[in-house]
Amino acid sequence: MSRAQFEERFFGIARWVVIVFLAVITIVPFYYMLLLSVKPIDSLLVDPGSLWVSSKDFTLDTYRSVLKSTEDGGQGFLGMLGNSALVAVATVLLTLAAAVPGAYAVSRLKFFGSRHVSALFLAVYLFPATLLAVPLFVMFAKMGLSGSLVGLAIVYIAQTVPVSIYMMKNYFVTIPFSIEEAAAIDGASRLQTVRKVILPLALPTLMATGLYVFMIAWNEFLFALLFLAADPDKWTVSLGLQQLANGIEVSKTVLMAGSVILTIPVVILFFASERLLTEGLTSGADKG
Amino acid sequence: MSTKTSGATVRRGRPRTTSSRENRAGLAFVTPTFLVVLVVVILPILWTVLLAFQNAKLVDIQENGLFGNWTLDNFQQVFGSPGFWSSLGTTLLYTVGATAGSILLGLVAALALRKPFRGRGILRASMLLPYVAPVVAVSFVWEVALSPQYGIVNEWGGKLLGWDDPIAFLSTRSYEVSLLGAHFDIPLALLTVIAFESWRYFPFAFLFMLARLQAVPDSLEEAAEVDGATLSQRFRHILLPQMMPVIALLSVLRFIMTFNKFDDIYLLTGGGSGTDVVAVRVYDFLTSRFDVGAASAQALILALVLMVLLGLYFMFFGKKVQEEQA
Numbered sequence: 217m218s219r220a221q222f223e224e225r226f227f228g229i230a231r232w233v234v235i236v237f238l239a240v241i242t243i244v245p246f247y248y249m250l251l252l253s254v255k256p257i258d259s260l261l262v263d264p265g266s267l268w269v270s271s272k273d274f275t276l277d278t279y280r281s282v283l284k285s286t287e288d289g290g291q292g293f294l295g296m297l298g299n300s301a302l303v304a305v306a307t308v309l310l311t312l313a314a315a316v317p318g319a320y321a322v323s324r325l326k327f328f329g330s331r332h333v334s335a336l337f338l339a340v341y342l343f344p345a346t347l348l349a350v351p352l353f354v355m356f357a358k359m360g361l362s363g364s365l366v367g368l369a370i371v372y373i374a375q376t377v378p379v380s381i382y383m384m385k386n387y388f389v390t391i392p393f394s395i396e397e398a399a400a401i402d403g404a405s406r407l408q409t410v411r412k413v414i415l416p417l418a419l420p421t422l423m424a425t426g427l428y429v430f431m432i433a434w435n436e437f438l439f440a441l442l443f444l445a446a447d448p449d450k451w452t453v454s455l456g457l458q459q460l461a462n463g464i465e466v467s468k469t470v471l472m473a474g475s476v477i478l479t480i481p482v483v484i485l486f487f488a489s490e491r492l493l494t495e496g497l498t499s500g501a502d503k504g
Numbered sequence: 505m506s507t508k509t510s511g512a513t514v515r516r517g518r519p520r521t522t523s524s525r526e527n528r529a530g531l532a533f534v535t536p537t538f539l540v541v542l543v544v545v546i547l548p549i550l551w552t553v554l555l556a557f558q559n560a561k562l563v564d565i566q567e568n569g570l571f572g573n574w575t576l577d578n579f580q581q582v583f584g585s586p587g588f589w590s591s592l593g594t595t596l597l598y599t600v601g602a603t604a605g606s607i608l609l610g611l612v613a614a615l616a617l618r619k620p621f622r623g624r625g626i627l628r629a630s631m632l633l634p635y636v637a638p639v640v641a642v643s644f645v646w647e648v649a650l651s652p653q654y655g656i657v658n659e660w661g662g663k664l665l666g667w668d669d670p671i672a673f674l675s676t677r678s679y680e681v682s683l684l685g686a687h688f689d690i691p692l693a694l695l696t697v698i699a700f701e702s703w704r705y706f707p708f709a710f711l712f713m714l715a716r717l718q719a720v721p722d723s724l725e726e727a728a729e730v731d732g733a734t735l736s737q738r739f740r741h742i743l744l745p746q747m748m749p750v751i752a753l754l755s756v757l758r759f760i761m762t763f764n765k766f767d768d769i770y771l772l773t774g775g776g777s778g779t780d781v782v783a784v785r786v787y788d789f790l791t792s793r794f795d796v797g798a799a800s801a802q803a804l805i806l807a808l809v810l811m812v813l814l815g816l817y818f819m820f821f822g823k824k825v826q827e828e829q830a
Contacts, residue, residue: 219734220732220734220735223734223735223736224735227735227736231615231616234612234613234616235616235617235621235627238613238616238617238627238631239627239630239631241703242630242631242633242634242707243630243633245634245642245645245646245649246633246637246645248645248649248656249641249645252648260654261654264653264654264655264656264658264659265656265659265660265663267656313536314536314537314540315537317533317534317535317536317537318533318534318536318537318538320533321529321530321531321533321534322534325526325527325529325530325533326523326526326527326530327526327527327528327529327530327531327534328527328530328531329531330530330534333534333538336541340541340545341757341760341761341764342760342807342810342811342814343545343549343764343807344763344764344766344783344786344803344806344807344810345764345766345783346764346766346783346786346787346790346799346803346806347549347552347764347786347800347803347804347806347807348544348545348548348549348552349786349787349790350548350552350555350786350790350796350799350800350803351547351548351549351551351552351555351800352544352548353790354551354555354796355548355551370544371544373540373544374540374541374544374545377537377540377541381537406529431636434638435637435638435639435640437638437639437640437767437771438766438767438770438787442790442791453638454638454639454640454641455640457640457641457644458640458771461644461647468648468654471644472644472645472648475640475641475644475645476641478638478640478641479637479638479641479642482636482637482638483633483636483637486629486632486636487629490629490632494632494711497711498711498712498715
């Protein structure tokens with residue numbers, strides 16, 4: 217067998233081994249999460265290795281207990297879902313409002329400093345979130361915003377503006393100039409052009425960017441921990457889950473139900489928009 | 505590119521030149537973004553610099569002015585404290601390990617999923633799950649799965665691989681392994697968080713590399729195949745050079761992100777068992793000692809180290825990457 221033949225055969229098999237391996241490491245953890253969330257804690261302790269739940273063990277009590285409000289003896293995740301949704305939606309709106317004009321300017325207009333803007337916004341990433349956390353923590357404590365969901369949304373903008381500008385800029389440059397020129401000849405001002413011509417055309421990227429920002433805000437943990445830990449009414453789902461896991465003894469299976477509840481909204485959004493999102497993120501990657 | 509407005513100023517009443525109008529419009533459009541970045545990023549960073557040079561505790565920060573009471577105490581304290589240097593070392597190990605891990609795994613995944621097969625679309629989508637799922641949820645799943653008492657990994661490890669005792673992956677600082685009669689100590693908890701980080705972020709690398717791979721023209725490879733190049737030779741001499749720019753970019757991005765990472769490690773180990781990266785130390789100084797000054801000083805040093813490393817990288821490799829691209 218020649219070397220070429222050997223390699224064809226070897227990598228042909230190796231490819232399937234890799235594919236199976238990748239499927240296992242990405243799907244099994246989530247299956248495991250789902251599985252434990254519908255088991256009573258006893259059956260987990262009796263047989264930790266089991267990859268199945270028998271129909272007589274199957275229970276949804278975990279979900280009931282995690283969703284019920286704290287007054288009714290539950291963990292109050294329903295309220296936390298509301299908080300998370302509020303923060304995430306506010307972050308999306310604020311970020312888009314701040315980033316759309318910026319991305320448009322960077323992609324279309326030559327102005328003083330235009331070549332440095334993207335670099336400046338990317339430089340944000342150089343600084344650890346913990347570096348921003350210190351002054352923001354102090355600032356918010358001073359302003360009395362430290363227990364506030366709005367304050368949290370404001371902080372998240374900082375985390376999401378650079379990626380948003382990057383994603384939208386890559387899309388804006390693909391919209392032909394001539395469309396804008398046509399609008400200008402028809403007498404539209406630049407602001408009108410952006411609102412009536414560019415934004416409708418850029419809807420896919422607005423969606424993709426918005427979804428990505430939503431995910432970042434929904435998943436965020438550090439700032440929620442810093443600003444809201446003292447105020448259980450304001451906990452987001454991420455923070456609530458961590459606090460419960462660390463605090464008083466709540467059974468692991470109930471916490472798993474909490475994990476599923478935290479994960480599901482993001483996963484649904486993601487699968488609904490996977491193509492849009494990955495294209496938005498990686499556009500420009502093939503140019504190296 | 506000229507931004508001069510002389511034409512408009514000399515002959516008053518005439519409309520401004522196009523470039524000057526564009527300049528004004530550009531600045532106007534960038535202003536909202538810039539203001540936001542100024543308020544939530546630039547000003548806080550400047551304030552951190554000030555705080556790092558002040559004796560600031562959270563309780564007396566109300567009385568402290570913005571300026572004055574300069575001191576180098578924080579830096580003395582940080583550099584003098586025994587844990588700092590080792591935690592900087594841990595941060596580096598963790599960052600290099602997780603960056604390399606996620607990029608390698610991403611590359612392998614991109615190569616394996618390059619050619620279409622049944623179910624590729626759904627597999628590609630589900631491979632992104634670790635990246636999009638909330639960190640609190642996935643770190644909790646890992647914690648439970650790796651638990652020595654009720655974790656599935658130890659249970660199966662015992663059954664299939666014949667482990668004698670359950671292994672406490674997340675709380676073992678060093679674990680003795682014997683290989684061919686020799687004994688090694690491996691930093692188990694650190695390796696576990698590196699594995700976690702590689703797992704969580706390989707989809708990101710995978711996405712970018714798959715996009716790049718699919719843009720490589722088929723003719724290149726076909727020509728090499730006709731010339732008798734084997735699969736591995738085609739990878740080494742054709743695909744890899746094509747991928748280099750994207751790999752370099754991903755390395756920088758992942759390095760920066762991982763270097764500053766806080767939540768993944770905090771959630772998995774709380775920074776114990778040899779996983780005390782600087783970001784977690786900053787958090788500890790801030791919340792358990794309320795020592796704002798020392799926390800700021802450490803965060804500042806972390807950012808400076810990162811900048812020096814990036815500077816070195818671009819000095820030595822920046823040119824090379826550009827040449828590869830050209």
